[in-house]
Amino acid sequence: MIQAQSLTKRYGTKTAVDGVDFTVQPGRVTGFLGPNGAGKSTTMRMIVGLDRPSAGRVTVNGRLYREHSAPLREVGVLLDAKAVHTGRSAYNHLLAMGATHGIGASRVREVIELTGLESVARKRVGGFSLGMGQRLGIAAALLGDPATLILDEPVNGLDPEGVQWVRHLMRQLAAEGRTVLLSSHLMSEMAMTADHLIVLGRGRVIADAPVADIIASATRSTVRVRSPHLAQLASLCARPDTTVTNVDHDVLEIVGASAAEIGEAASRAGIVLHELTPLSASLEEAYMTLTQNEVEYRTGGSTVQENAR
Numbered sequence: 001m002i003q004a005q006s007l008t009k010r011y012g013t014k015t016a017v018d019g020v021d022f023t024v025q026p027g028r029v030t031g032f033l034g035p036n037g038a039g040k041s042t043t044m045r046m047i048v049g050l051d052r053p054s055a056g057r058v059t060v061n062g063r064l065y066r067e068h069s070a071p072l073r074e075v076g077v078l079l080d081a082k083a084v085h086t087g088r089s090a091y092n093h094l095l096a097m098g099a100t101h102g103i104g105a106s107r108v109r110e111v112i113e114l115t116g117l118e119s120v121a122r123k124r125v126g127g128f129s130l131g132m133g134q135r136l137g138i139a140a141a142l143l144g145d146p147a148t149l150i151l152d153e154p155v156n157g158l159d160p161e162g163v164q165w166v167r168h169l170m171r172q173l174a175a176e177g178r179t180v181l182l183s184s185h186l187m188s189e190m191a192m193t194a195d196h197l198i199v200l201g202r203g204r205v206i207a208d209a210p211v212a213d214i215i216a217s218a219t220r221s222t223v224r225v226r227s228p229h230l231a232q233l234a235s236l237c238a239r240p241d242t243t244v245t246n247v248d249h250d251v252l253e254i255v256g257a258s259a260a261e262i263g264e265a266a267s268r269a270g271i272v273l274h275e276l277t278p279l280s281a282s283l284e285e286a287y288m289t290l291t292q293n294e295v296e297y298r299t300g301g302s303t304v305q306e307n308a309r
């Protein structure tokens, strides 16, 4: 479990993380989202003791990271896979890491196999592709068989098979009861991988809820209706609180009424329906709505809006 209390980080006059409180629970995958510069990496760095909070605290399994006597066994971390530029082989790199914690060759071989690195394990890490580097970073995070995993953009640079592999691995680690905190800018991937989301915007928590709740609360449900009596149906559904859009000669999309309400109203009026489909909103839409006022670096606009609040 990871617990942040009033966690704050200031760099000079810039407040990167602004008094955040959250708990990352075991047994589920928690996605860590937010626009560029929202404070995700800074928060992750503070969790693992790479940055010192200006105020507040963050603990892993009840203790500050530096208080753990064998941190690799407590928390597995992938923060910057590109940071490993070494002349060592992947095998020797992992062996050297493990040596600090009494982790030997058999566990190194296990994580190499788990991450699909067998064929390159004896090659120099310096020559690894981005995807291989990510796999090695994940292998390093898993080395100590930790109860908590923190991974910043783990699918960055992976091919579709690799992305799917990470998804399954994260789900499996959470199912084993581990705490998994994962950041990614790929919303569709996050929607498939995470159970719960913590969303940061300009250093503050703007949402902390199950994925389904975030999608439901940040978007309005849309229902797609197909009927040979479209004009009648459109006037039946036109209410001050609904938006009715004619998307095809026989198709309406209605926002603000449920499929049940539309179906029952059509039935009472004797209108034949050929389709009645609730359209599920995407996490991407919900995320865009949530963060629309939280973007620090906006494309095409007048650029930077630092600390506008």
Ligand SMILES: Nc1ncnc2c1ncn2[C@@H]1O[C@H](COP(=O)(O)OP(=O)(O)OP(=O)(O)O)[C@@H](O)[C@H]1O
Binding pocket: 011, 014, 015, 016, 034, 035, 036, 037, 038, 039, 040, 041, 042, 043
């Ligand atoms: N060492 C530093 N010195 C000064 N400012 C910093 C430093 N590290 C981060 N910042 C600033 O703190 C803010 C939060 O940065 P951070 O990297 O944590 O955001 P992020 O959410 O991880 O962004 P991204 O999605 O781009 O990785 C940004 O405005 C960034 O410029």
